[in-house]
Amino acid sequence: MAAGKRIGYARVSTEEQHLDLQLAALEAYGCDRVYSDHGISGGRFDRPGLRAALAAARTGGTLVVWRLDRLGRSLRDLATLVGNLGQRGVRIVSLTESLDTGSASGRFTFHMLAALAEFERGLISERTRAGIAAARARGSRPGRRPVLDDAQCGHARQLLLRHSLSAVARMLGVDRGTLRRALSRTESRERGEAPAPDGA
Numbered sequence: 001m002a003a004g005k006r007i008g009y010a011r012v013s014t015e016e017q018h019l020d021l022q023l024a025a026l027e028a029y030g031c032d033r034v035y036s037d038h039g040i041s042g043g044r045f046d047r048p049g050l051r052a053a054l055a056a057a058r059t060g061g062t063l064v065v066w067r068l069d070r071l072g073r074s075l076r077d078l079a080t081l082v083g084n085l086g087q088r089g090v091r092i093v094s095l096t097e098s099l100d101t102g103s104a105s106g107r108f109t110f111h112m113l114a115a116l117a118e119f120e121r122g123l124i125s126e127r128t129r130a131g132i133a134a135a136r137a138r139g140s141r142p143g144r145r146p147v148l149d150d151a152q153c154g155h156a157r158q159l160l161l162r163h164s165l166s167a168v169a170r171m172l173g174v175d176r177g178t179l180r181r182a183l184s185r186t187e188s189r190e191r192g193e194a195p196a197p198d199g200a
Helices: 019-030 049-055 074-086 104-137 150-160 163-174 176-190
Strands: 006-012 033-038 062-067 090-094
Touching: 006 049, 019 033, 033 049, 062 074, 062 104, 074 104, 090 104, 150 163, 150 176, 163 176
Parallel strands: 006 033, 006 062, 062 090
Antiparallel strands: none
């Protein structure tokens, strides 16, 4: 594909939706080639149509979409995608949002988008740290919940009086190692000792 081409991209997230409106707008804009994804969520960036559109977009060319959320719904990933295309010398044009990264106002809008993505990352990080601190204050350990809780471990100990470790593990739907570790953690807590970490 020669440089300077206008590459269109369209997407709908469900099979019931139609691409007609987007395709008509892209063709009216004068796109040389249009790629699309039908019935694929915008949360995924590994879509075959999007991959083809990005590969076809060359330096000096333009990637055209009906709306930015057709590229993706994640603000952070969208900002990264637009930034990568900008580094390759590819403009982004959003038809309904009147956004063109080849213009000063378009570049300003993109920088605002990138700043919002960074703000979003900061909020997520702060919420994660606050959640971990709150869990520690309550005496909880952050991480995955144990496969077997204390009641199940107590039941397992009763079963072990009559059955083998392997048989009890099968009854509870876990493997021998998982059952052994769960029993060890429960016994450690009952003795007032710090439980061994998972995988120990």
